[in-house]
Amino acid sequence: MGNPxxxxxxxxxxxxQLLRDLYEQLGDSEGTKLPLKATFLLSVSMPIVILPIERILKYKxxxxEVHMNDxxxxxxxADAVDRAIDLEAKVHEAKFFMGPWQHATLEKGSGFPNLAADGLPEDIAQQLDSPDAVEDARNLSANRFCKILRNALAHGGVLYLDxxxxxxxxxxxxxxxxxxxxSPNNPTKLHFLRIKMADYRAFLQRWVDWLNEEAIEEILAEGLGLEAPEAEAEIIPEEAAKAVVE
Known part of the structure; x- marks a missing residue:
């Protein structure tokens, strides 16, 4: 592949494609060998999620603003991305959505905790354990959902959990x-989105399929050489899902 x-x-x-081809080749912890599945999954997901938001939605x-306008x-x-990442519509209605995700918030009060040092607060973890957390995630606006995910990936706001x-x-x-x-200026709360690794991998599959499905007719017409998207629904067997570890 050459220059995109x-x-x-x-x-x-x-x-x-890197995720599909290489993920299962990464082993789990063994002796001094570093376990890398979670790190690889997270790293590969950054361009998958961030680029369409930054280089399509932002300019749409x-x-x-024109300096990186895809x-x-x-x-x-571009119309499909703008329409799907709606300012008000619930994210579960978007074609790219796949869960279950869990959502909770933490008011700033006298100050935010240092998550880098203390990890996920237990009271937030308990909120996320509630069935209501799944509904809260589903009912976020598509715009808010994508902002949380984009900001977390772009600014290092990610926690590894057991x-x-x-x-x-x-x-x-x-x-x-x-x-x-x-909010980037004078924030008053933190948003938390939690998901299992296997479910996050399935979400990434759906996200890429969505981009291909929306773009493919015009892409083919312009002769850019991309094949029409096939049904790639990647079913992760229960045994494999249990083994998805860092």
Missing amino acids: THFSLEVPKRAH RNPN AVLNARL QHGRSRSGAPVRRFAFVSTN
Whole structure:
């Protein structure tokens, strides 16, 4: 593959191909060998999620900014991204959504805790354990959901969690928590999105499929050489899902 013609479409597709081809080749912890599955999954997901938001949605909504504008390269895809990441519509209605995710918030009060030092607060973990947390995530606006995910990935707001969704040093990683403030200026709360690794991997599959499905007719018409998306629904067997660890 050479230089991408449509960076925010082709690079996520290439990143996802790396995930499909290499993920299962990474072993779990063995002697002095570092376990890398969670780190690889998280690293590969960054361009998959961030690029369409930064290089399509940003410029679709701010057309006067032009220095990295992929929105003009495929009007069909740009309209679809803008429409899907709706300011008000619930995220579970979006074509790219796949869960279950869990959502909770933490008011700032006298100050935010240092999550880097203390990990996920137990009271937040308990909120996320509630069935209401799944509904809260589903009912976030698509815009808010994508902002939380984008901000967490772009600014290092990610926590590695064990199978119970807690921060526990040395434990195999089974879940992620994505953390973002509600506003870049004078934030008043933190948003937490928690998900199992296997479910996050399935979400990334759906996200890339969505981009391909929305773009493919115009892409083919312009002769960019991408094949039509096939049904790639990657079913992770129960045994494999249990073994998805860092």
